Amino acid sequence: MEGGFLFSSSYDKTINVWSLQDFSHVQTLKGHEHKITAIVVVDNDNQSLCVSGDSGSGIFVWRVGTSLKQEPLNKWYETNDWIYRGVHCLAVSGTGYLYTGSRDKSIKAWSLEDYSLGCTMIGHKSTVSCLAVASGILYSGSWDGSIRSWWLTDHSPLSVLEDDAPGSIAPVLSISTEANFVVSSYENGCLKIWKDDVLVKSEKLQNASIYAVKLNGKWLYTGGMNKAINIQELLEDKSELEIRDVASISCDSIVTSILYWDEKLIVGLSNREIKVYDKGS
Template structure:
């Protein structure tokens, strides 16, 4: 039986059309402008007016083309500025090479063909610094990094959200829920925050009550709320091209939202048990982990279909994208699985990747996995006191251990900075989903690990 599920998987609704007064105002202004031209020269004949109308249409088309050129120039200038800041010297030749390489990488990434072999060049990672704040009084559950790598955002079971300045190594802003005086900040979460997502324009958080809050990522100013999930929001991801938000929940559903209009678009059904994690593979293609259902689903939003991938057993609790056609998962079976979108079973499994528990002999749960985007370097975490680095080999058909970095506590999230220079680890004294086990003497914090790669 094919693992393509086609029609009637979801009843897709058309995205809402925003009706703006701007279009009407613009029409009126255009009409008034034409009327003014006519009234100012009453001797002008109807025959003389036709060429003017034709010229205006040509100017509009030319303006649209010019806008595309201006956007391309602006994008090129931004890349040049970023590469100039990255390079220590202002060598024009080196700058041109860096810009050309960046443009080629962008094209390959859009096509899903960018593969960076960095794992072999990785030097022994070292712990750089630790970020800790008393407002995270309970276990840190989730973590994201801003697109410019300036800020990291972490959330906790105590409903707090902290914005960290990675350059200054300190708290920039903090949002907390005061249980004694909840009216002081009604826009804050009142229940444990289990998921975060960030883009250039939005910071989105979801809690155990099913509430999703949208904020400005720089100022943390409240923008709005999204309600619809009936249980904990366990995963969030944003599509930058369409400004759509995807959310998954313990209520077994995946929902699609419009962040511009702050409205609901549709619900994707298929999972038979709670959905535990999700990530964006590419535009309009999302991958979700099905928990105890022991399946992974890839949702093709435009085609209204889904692909079903079968795990090796246990609950699949965490999932992360490697590139547009590969991803990695982990769960309570203690195994790390490497997947490709062209095969419905894992390409590779590492059994007991973090060993077994000393008390009961059961495998240590894989509580977090991460991947340096479009490369062969992946990481995993558990409660065994280490973060392990792995190399994808043999065309993503095997995983080889590279090294490990000691940390104490549950590793609840692993996130690489976008430039690949750091790995940020979210540490908690218990698993992000429950309190089945508690590691004593652990301080809830973020560990920033420095990554150095051998240069050719």
């Protein structure tokens, strides 16, 4: 979301642009030759850019504004062996870099000034599935079950967040950060909460994959294969952290993404629908 617009991407290789005023459809951006797997919006040098990545390792940059040109501002491809081809996630920081997480197990930092490759971060043992930026740190989640953190200043490794409990290893599907908390969801239906890089809560929410997690203050929103949005409250005291169930919203399809904006919950579904819920409703 940026510049008064909401952007949604799909396996149909298109990006749809929606007005945040009335959620009407504004435009469809076309150019990808492969299914779009990630999208992010960034302010760069006083201009808003939409960046999209696809399963063919394509990275497209689109200019955001009232004109919304259909042609991409720039595009390039990661040079991977075809076996490891594909961008799975994107993130941006205030340091002038775009980050891509890929099937080749790496995170790459690209300059938003000239789109050159700044560095490649290695450490994960499988596909990098999700990225998040908070407080000068880049967090990367992987199908290897771990979360790694990296300094944004020099892209050096900081720590590895892992649960050593037997049978706890499962692919990380989504990460959300807030203050000193990192929340991660997993393919096996588990949710884990880390505080200051220490695991403080691990709980199995469902018997199916949780594709989306969003932490907003003390409120936690999750969704996935169970076709529902689960709303929970984090209750913290000096000794422990508890999760209180608040509500559940049934959906017509699998929940693939969750955003929180202006007291509204914006939910993407696998049937290509986008649902908007007011927090007070």
